[in-house]
Amino acid sequence: MNSTDFDAMELDYLQEYSGLMLCRSDLGDGGWSLYLGDTTDEEIREGDATPLLAGPAAWIFTPSRPGEWSRPNAADYRAALITATAS
Numbered sequence: 001m002n003s004t005d006f007d008a009m010e011l012d013y014l015q016e017y018s019g020l021m022l023c024r025s026d027l028g029d030g031g032w033s034l035y036l037g038d039t040t041d042e043e044i045r046e047g048d049a050t051p052l053l054a055g056p057a058a059w060i061f062t063p064s065r066p067g068e069w070s071r072p073n074a075a076d077y078r079a080a081l082i083t084a085t086a087s
Helices: 003-017 039-047 076-084
Strands: 020-024 032-035 053-055 059-061 068-071
Touching: 003 076, 020 076, 032 076, 053 076
Parallel strands: none
Antiparallel strands: 020 032, 032 053, 059 068
16 A cells, blocks of 8 residues: 555545535635534535635546545645644
């Protein structure tokens, strides 16, 4: 197993079990935000929710990860969890 495989496994785990909600931009530009899991769609839509972390992303075209967004990655999820526990 190489480091790319491990990173992908960690990301899958964090996406499934972190309790965070991922919101992607509707503009197709790769923009994303991570929110606490109890944040509602309405709160996000109305601008009443503050993201824990947000940023840009690029589309990945590699044999090991064809057709995926580059971010948020495992490091982004970890940073959002740290932010969530610090507040």
